[in-house]
Amino acid sequence: MFQKVLIANRGEIASRIIRTCQKMNIQTVAIYSEPDADKPFVREADESYPLGGSRVNESYLNVEKVLEIAEQANVDAIHPGYGLLSENGDFANSIEAKGITFIGPSPDVMTKMGSKVAARKTMQEAGVPVIPGTESAVETPEDAIEAAKEIGYPIMLKASAGGGGIGMQIVNNDEELQKAFESNSKRATMFFGDGTMFLEKKIVEPHHVEIQILADGIGNTIHLFERECSIQRRHQKVIEEAPSPFISEDTRQRMGEAAVKAAKTIGYKNAGTIEFLVDKDQHFYFLEMNTRLQVEHPITEEITGLDIVEEQLRIAAGEELRHKQEDLMIQGHALEVRIYAEDPKTFYPAPGQMTSLSLPEGDYVRHELAVDGSSFVSPFYDPMIAKCITSASNRNDAIQLMEKALKEYHVEGIKTNLPMLRDILALDAFKRGNTNTHFIETYYLKEEAK
Amino acid sequence: MMEVKANMAGSVWKIVVAEGEAVSSGQDLLILESMKMEIPVPTDDDGTVKELKVSEGDFVNEGDVVAILE
DSSP: OOSEEEEOOOHHHHHHHHHHHHHTTOEEEEEEOGGGTTSHHHHHSSEEEEOOOSSTTTTTTOHHHHHHHHHHTTOSEEEOOSSTTTTOHHHHHHHHHTTOEESSSOHHHHHHHHSHHHHHHHHHHTTOOBOOBOSSOBOSHHHHHHHHHHHOSSEEEEETTOBTTBTOEEEOSHHHHHHHHHHHHHHHHHHHSOOOEEEEEOOSSOEEEEEEEEEOSSSOEEEEEEEEEEEEETTEEEEEEESOSSSOHHHHHHHHHHHHHHHHHTTOOEEEEEEEEEOTTOOEEEEEEEOSOOTTHHHHHHHHOOOHHHHHHHHHTTOOOSOOGGGOOOOSEEEEEEEESBOTTTOOBOOEEOOEEEOOOSTTEEEEESOOTTOEEOTTSOSEEEEEEEEESSHHHHHHHHHHHHHHOEEESSOOSHHHHHHHHHOHHHHTTOOOTTHIIIIIHHHHHO | OEEEEOSSSEEEEEEOOOTTOEEOTTOEEEEEEETTEEEEEEOSSOEEEEEEOOOTTOEEOTTOEEEEEO
């Protein structure tokens, strides 16, 4: 096993990885930017090194500096967490070239799955269903209309260079497509310097369901069941739960098998997640693969009893998987909410100085924290400041525990989405498990508008 | 004179209009970036950009005036 691990990340995920390393008697090294100097993860690690800079490209994405610290601290492995350098094949290659282990899959698999087009092709070859759409960029509105004939409406029009919703639009017929193509292409050119568009079939009432997998690189691959991640705002997850209250046992089994097959086909090693969209009739389609630990991994840990970070470390150290598929069972139900520093109505970011933080206390709740009560929440990083997780023997009890936890949760000094989380949990539609990806627009925002 | 205000706290990522340019209601004047999110700042009015109060890279708070139209 490793002696000393550098965590190339920040916030709650750095703290989370440190916790497992401490349990396994592995020394930890934190790296931090200027605005993060006072954050909990910096104090929790055995050693901490400043990266300088505020923006991620000056600090956490500064590969040269990260490598320099890794060598100086004499670590034998690097855990990248999620985001930042976690899916950067070049980074993984450069650390392995220095004899340091990257805790994640092989760089070539990461690169392949990082490209939407290549990932889609690979999954098709593995026999995993993909969302019908154009295989390459569509140049003109006329070409788009031609392509739409094969795909069938409704269609999602997307800008190749887009993100965060800019340049993305649902269209229902040729006329709408013609109009939307021209305006979105123009907008994408203005914002991103690239007006290239592509088309994808719009899945009606979609659920975002994903399968967590573990693979040891010596032929053993298992899945740890699914997570339902349909409650999203601006295409970012807000509430996740495991297992999904929507899918049937048969769908669960078929999705698990498809995910394992896909992972085996690409020679995947370590922890990963295959994300699917599931339509109202339980047809599922590959969305993307995350070749890393995910934000919502705790709910899978809660229902399986596994420590996914520990499994990652063991796999990276060359150990064989300790669990067989037939030994795994879903134990109860778990919920996770993401607490964001943002306006609960507009969802706009709300950085600033926190003045107090009080948390629900007791065995019934698990916290993953990026801040303490006096933290300055920087505009340079993502808005998530904490995660709160509850689990129980059944879904209703897990929801009740989360409602209790959120009543006791108080953050002062900055706006957070806590009021929105409380409102969503109180909705009958949520309690019924009717949580497709339009949930926030369909239920929460409509309620707010009344 | 009409003021266009920042709709969130963040830094000015890109300005997409120039002083003297005619703009119409709903048109984006600039894009703010905060916490990995890019949010366009549109105008609610028709007019001409008299003055841009910010430059790319500046940090603004929610409600700060970013442009003046006439």
